[in-house]
Amino acid sequence: MTADPGRGSAPPPDPATPPAPAPPPPHPPAAAGAAPSAPGPPAQPGGPAPTDVPGGANAVPPRSDAAPPPAGRRGGRGPRVGAVPRLPVERAAGLLRRTPLRVKLVAAVLALVFAALVVTSFGGVFALRSYLTDAIDDELRTTAVNVPRYVGRSREELLPSDFVISITDSAGIPPTRRTQTHAGNRRLTDLPPLPDPAEARRLVNQPYTVSAVGTSTRWRVLVLLPTDRDDEDDEDERMLVVARDLNDVDRAVGLLVWIDVLVGGGVLIMLASLGAALVRTSLRPLVQIERTAAAIAAGDLSQRVPDPEPGARQPATELGRLSRALNAMLVQIESAFTARAQSERAARTAESDARGSEARAKRSEGRMRQFVADASHELRTPLTTIRGFAELYRQAAAADPVEGARLVRRIEDEAARMGLLVEDLLLLARLDRQRPVARQPVELAVLASDAVQAARVIAPDRSVTLDLPPGSAGLTVSGDDAKLRQVLGNLMTNALTHTPAGAAVTLRLRDGGDGHAVVEVADTGPGLAPEQAERVFERFYRADAARSRHAGEHTGTGLGLAIVAAIVAAHDGAVSVESAPGAGATFRVRLPLVARNTTDE
Incomplete structure (x- = not known):
């Protein structure tokens, strides 16, 4: 039942024999008159031989710890002096900062659930394997107790077909009589190897697991020393070995593993879908806040963030409190901008009114000057006429009474015209005072x-x-x-x-x-x-x-x-x-x- 572990394989090399070092390449002689150069580092066994540096003895040999040039660039220069390469942790942190919040939340939940499923699955598999193994150990002990004290007696008992029993002497050799029983049509390569006597005495009454000689079948083995012997003087101590394969245990554990994988995968997929939908729904107010902020940045200060908890005096959620705080801030901002716009508009209106008043004052002053000039001209004309006719009357009244009378009528007409002009000016002055009629x-x-x-x-x-x-x-x-x-x-x-x-x-x-x-x-x-x-x-x-x-x-x-x-x-x-x-x-x-x-x- 034992298998030769080294059969069919070549013997491994002796680790104590070191490999022969490669002979160093010949060093070229130094130039005449040159000082002997310092010896270089010795060649490492199995490594590349050191190369000579051209330039004679004064040439500086290359540093052994110098980094090779970057791949893909022959003779290229190394990294820029002072440049600090980014560490993987920094790159991961940058990627994490650029990841959307909804993805972070879903990924974190999935990671926690995955870890919980892994721990639960490992615990379940370990508990199931331990339970089934303990049950097989109990069956091994029960079977060992029921084995006849001496297999050589003429009675033959039926044994369970899943068990293999072997009785050996103190040297590990079965007696000539029938001392080994196995069930079914199992091949010898499917059976577990028998322990050597020293190992068997150490493992007495301690079940252990071994693999078959030629297959991957695993066996649970129990070694016992029979105590009910007829011949107490028999110095030939025998050992009882009872074994049973673990195929049923492995199948049950494998089935549980597949169930855990399938159920866990389904749970993760379902949780990812539900979590994504829940996170999307929960973060929808944040999207609305983002859109509102964009509209406000575009100049529409009347926009407000929708309240996720309308009617509530005190919001219970963080988004509700954030929305109300933002709306209060937006009201203050809009009020400030409105007040500023009104102030600027009032300033522009006042400036425009001032310019208009100044323009009206200038126009009024211009009209007044024109009016005074026109009135003076209009009044001067009849006065000049009256004065001229008066001089003519003074000169010609005594000589020609008829001409004197005509001149007097002309003086009266001009005086009447001047009176009408004065009356019109007085009427316009009264109307300019805008008194009610x-x-x-x-x-x-x-x-x-x-x-x-x-x-x-x-x-x-x-x-x-x-x-x-x-x-x-x-x-x-x-x-x-x-x-x-x-x-x-x-x-x-x-x-x-x-x-x-x-x-x-x-x-x-x-x-x-x-x-x-x-x-x-x-x-x-x-x-x-x-x-x-x-x-x-x-x-x-x-x-x-x-x-x-x-x-x-x-x-x-x-x-x-x-x-x-x-x-x-x-x-x-x-x-x-x-x-x-x-x-x-x-x-x-x-x-x-x-x-x-x-x-x-």
């Missing part, structure tokens, strides 16, 4: 009819018409009757004065449809150029400035349309002109209507 209901149809009749009296040879469409007779505004009459009178006078004799003048009254009454004075005269239309409501501006004033002819003061614009503005209205060269001109006044109380009589 006396308001009362005024029917525009009555004012329009009176203005047309007055124009016909002034210019009976002109075509002056009144256009009152249906529904316009009851248009009523709130205002000063006298000043509104002056507006219509000035517009009619302006149309008659600055148009040729054959031009027609029409006054229209209609409902504007938006709570305003519209009064239009249109003529068929030569019209106005665009630059003239822009300045027609300025004070002392005359579109026909080149026209000369004839003695005795009332040409106006140049303040009529300016007075119209001021009176209309005081009544919360607006005045405009629509004209083109050769197409006549239309002056349009818009005044707010008042509610009319109609009663059926």
